[in-house]
Amino acid sequence: MLSDGLWLMVIGMSVVFIFLGLLVKAIDATSMILRKLPGAGSGDVPSSGGKTRPAARGKEEIAVIMASLADRSRKGS
Amino acid sequence: MLSDGLWLMVIGMSVVFIFLGLLVKAIDATSMILRKLPGAGSGDVPSSGGKTRPAARGKEEIAVIMASLADRSRKGS
Amino acid sequence: MLSDGLWLMVIGMSVVFIFLGLLVKAIDATSMILRKLPGAGSGDVPSSGGKTRPAARGKEEIAVIMASLADRSRKGS
Amino acid sequence: MSLISGFQNLWSSTGLANFTWGQAIMIAVSLVLIYLAIRKQFEPLLLLPIGFGGLLSNIPVAGIADANGFLGLIYGFGIATGLFPLLIFIGIGAMTDFGPMIANPKTALLGAAAQLGIFATLLGALALNGHLGLSFDLKDAASIGIIGGADGPTAIFLASRLSPQLLGSIAVAAYSYMALVPIIQPPIMRFLTTKKERAVQMKQLRNVTKREKIVFPLSTLGICTLLIPDATPLIGAFMFGNLVRECGVVDRLSKTIQGSMIDIVTILLGLSVGTKLAADKFLHAETIGILVLGFLAFSFGTAAGVILGKIMNRFSRDPINPLIGAAGVSAVPMAARVVNKVGLESNPDNYLLMHAMGPNVSGVIGSAVAAGVLLALLS
Amino acid sequence: MSLISGFQNLWSSTGLANFTWGQAIMIAVSLVLIYLAIRKQFEPLLLLPIGFGGLLSNIPVAGIADANGFLGLIYGFGIATGLFPLLIFIGIGAMTDFGPMIANPKTALLGAAAQLGIFATLLGALALNGHLGLSFDLKDAASIGIIGGADGPTAIFLASRLSPQLLGSIAVAAYSYMALVPIIQPPIMRFLTTKKERAVQMKQLRNVTKREKIVFPLSTLGICTLLIPDATPLIGAFMFGNLVRECGVVDRLSKTIQGSMIDIVTILLGLSVGTKLAADKFLHAETIGILVLGFLAFSFGTAAGVILGKIMNRFSRDPINPLIGAAGVSAVPMAARVVNKVGLESNPDNYLLMHAMGPNVSGVIGSAVAAGVLLALLS
Amino acid sequence: MSLISGFQNLWSSTGLANFTWGQAIMIAVSLVLIYLAIRKQFEPLLLLPIGFGGLLSNIPVAGIADANGFLGLIYGFGIATGLFPLLIFIGIGAMTDFGPMIANPKTALLGAAAQLGIFATLLGALALNGHLGLSFDLKDAASIGIIGGADGPTAIFLASRLSPQLLGSIAVAAYSYMALVPIIQPPIMRFLTTKKERAVQMKQLRNVTKREKIVFPLSTLGICTLLIPDATPLIGAFMFGNLVRECGVVDRLSKTIQGSMIDIVTILLGLSVGTKLAADKFLHAETIGILVLGFLAFSFGTAAGVILGKIMNRFSRDPINPLIGAAGVSAVPMAARVVNKVGLESNPDNYLLMHAMGPNVSGVIGSAVAAGVLLALLS
């Protein structure tokens, strides 16, 4: 049974890595295609992605983000 | 079967017209009876029926109404 | 059957009184124990129990309480 | 299918061709309930859905109250299983502040005394059995008695278990008399007390800490577990809601329980209780008996609470205004407000509202315990 | 289990190894629905969940649409029983203001005329039967016709009772054409009316009292009870919601019904209607027929409403703008807004919106009544 | 019935007369969970209802956890069918912003590495089998391993399918260790990294457009469909919620999903998971084993994420702080906040929060995929 478990591990980790690897490719492909599509530059609002630039942020901004994360009590995931 | 469909149409449209015809009568009767009932004039607030006087309204007011209708996303009826 | 009902009454009222009697004791015991526990004085906020001092209140405050009770439409209990 | 046969089929499926007298009467009764709910504001949150459910359940041909009908399905899912009344109890728990009772716990005993209404009515129902064409067995009598508990969900929970065929009239009686508390109780309260008693001022309530409020639902459930486990579905649901309210760490759940959850369940419960207003289930001599007995239940409960209040006032160190005993029947918070009003008549500076909340909420617990005893011994 | 056999087992359970052409096509169709919902805002509240449910239901191996699958279970609970469409109707009732119709009741007749679309389409479906490989029986024809009612819940309720195997295409057609009302209706409206007719100004609507609005749902249910009890689940749910809205004593219920209750049910209904987009249930010649017939249904209904509007305008004391007849197909409030827009083209001072709301909401009642007739005669 | 026999009947139905040791112990365990939820804020949204459900399920006589009991009924409706965990996943999807992961997609691979915790624990459980009186088969081992996924709904979904008898301890372990993430992870993170690695600053994340966020849930579901359809109920529910969130045309549904829907389901799920804390279902040697293994699962997952982070940092063009690999275990957003805190210790200007959200949310997907593999091969 232990060997069954080992196979499960090899298969499972492979599938997880293949899955997320494909997802990485899909995300890259999507962003490339959408950038080339007409209207991508103008019509598209840069959405809440604007929130994803924290590297240069000051402590105060981070505090706000973390507080908002705390609010999003996420029910165990 | 086509003749069955024809009967269905005749019966169905009759019932729909009879139904809504009776409803028209019932509405008229209700408003007449309620007007004669004591307290109809005083105690009764003219309610949101006040909203139903658009004929003379300006464009601005209509815009407000239509915006509020848009909000009332009605889930397909 | 009437005598069965009488027994039910004796048993039922006894249990109700024993239950609520024990509850009274439990409440008294809880408040005594908690008062002796460390941090009881400091860490504990006096919570909405603050709302439970109406005897000396003016009419205005009572009106507010009653209005809030009216809001708490309690669905028949 | 020809046109003629089509119209004949249709005619034979109209309400006009299929109405029974019973259905006509019950539609009138349902309209009265709706009228009382809207015009007189008789517990409208429940009586409006119940009345409308009654309308729908008495429509010929449609079969809305049948096991596979719209409301019959909801009944089977939520009432026959006991689920809806318990979910409502979670909601009521989340809406209840036990602070006034914890601050002056001995007033909880007044909520015990008021349960006499339940058992006196049970006896009354048994006494009526065999007379006037009425037939009640022990289970029926218990279900009728619980009207005196003045708690809708408890009454529906117990009746759905012991006497589902009487559920319609029991629910209607319970909610109607709850709405009539301001009319039923004051004369009894005035009759049993002197003006001096009614004017008694009570000691200011002490502060209650958050910790006490958190421990309370757990110790209540503990006592219930040891003493009368058959009451734990009701008491457990009630105390779960209250713990969610008081613990302070799950406020979003508390808000939803008090808001959309209890509202949705109330609508479904009300409509499906209305199925028991179908003519064949409601129009019996027993229904009249139940309405009369339910009235007595409220009166007896009020009297028992007030009388124990008088006794406690005599023997207690701190004064107790006997009027607050009347709040022990529950009907939260209506009965407590009635106490406050009657108290103000005798002493315009005497606000009894908070003092009456103690017996008021302990009466909810008392009725659930009484229901547990009846379930333990009769089911 | 060896590594090889493990990978083989896994491979044999992948989507790649199990895809059918049908599933691939239906996934494309579902993506188109999602695209239309998001990009073109075609009734997104329904078409997004339906489209996503369609995606999930066409995943090989997973069996999500099976009786024990995630969405199959929800379908069995809420659609097969009729529960979800009726709960949605309660919500729609609580969102509907019948004021404009009560103020000018004869416009309700325009909502009757528009139901011709239902029956004309029923005839059309029967005429197509046996041709082009299509096979529709009377029940199927009735379910297809109801698309012309332009009311999603009514269509889902009737189809789930008479022709569950067609439910997917009927729901998709109903919601898609509702979204297309601004494109389908105006040409028909312009073709059937003169510019002068389109410019007709109507008399200002009178005030409607709260009492009239409270009596209205009860008298509508009363007429339905007498005339066509088979329509009372739909009309009853609709009128219950409306009474909750108008009575003024249960506002918290009204708010919850219009908010979280209808939202939750919409999500569950949409996703589980999507199970009928599973390839084996959707990919038939019949689906094409249904889409064509559904388009005709909307067109016929619009035309019938406008034509009766012309007739009524000729014989009525107060002028009636025939355009408002087009709103009789329902698709609330989209069709009424289309009327307003087309009216403004001919007379920039002529706001027909409120006048069109009368036929608009009476069309909902009319379709439910028509569904009742079909249920009474065919089920 | 005499008074004596009545009291005897009643006594024989009290909790006092029927308590078992097991029930007493489990009531103590449930009280500890409630204490941790309230006082230590250990995932209170779940552990409070689970703990209270545990209390109710260990009350003698009442039978609340039985198939026909209050909570047993809810369990049968929502957990045995898998419905509740999937509805919660819809809610979590509507609460999740995949922006940070889309902005730097290769960090998603860290969420893959962290799933090693699942499979290492699976192996550990099999190694323990037969020792210390423990007995785990492959399905049990898989259910225990999934604790390492640090996703409550995924764990409950898988365990309810493969090993329902272990569901109680698995759910308790999963939520408890999630709450303990700030204690379990930092020592492992510090042990496996140098101070220099912990101080690595990452490149500012790029903007993500609305369109990318809309396409993302659809392509994720697409990959899942092709590769591992058994994961599509979980991934599908998750992605449906996310599409509702991002598409911008159904905001009212998004609000209700994130609000009252997930709250109501959380309450019902928590209480009914508590039924698995009934003494006869929980008090086995296996439970201790599960708690130990669950702890290892979190540790292994954390380590695997950090180690892959170190490797990627060495080979990547842009620097990657290895700490963010620890967030790959999920426990959203707790683990990402822990990363931020440990990062600040080494470099007070280094805010890793947003960078850690990428692995954090990809870990949710990774665990659902792993669950799909286990379902495909073992069920």
Ligand code: NA
């Ligand atoms: Na009571």
Ligand code: NA
């Ligand atoms: Na219609």
Ligand code: NA
């Ligand atoms: Na995870």
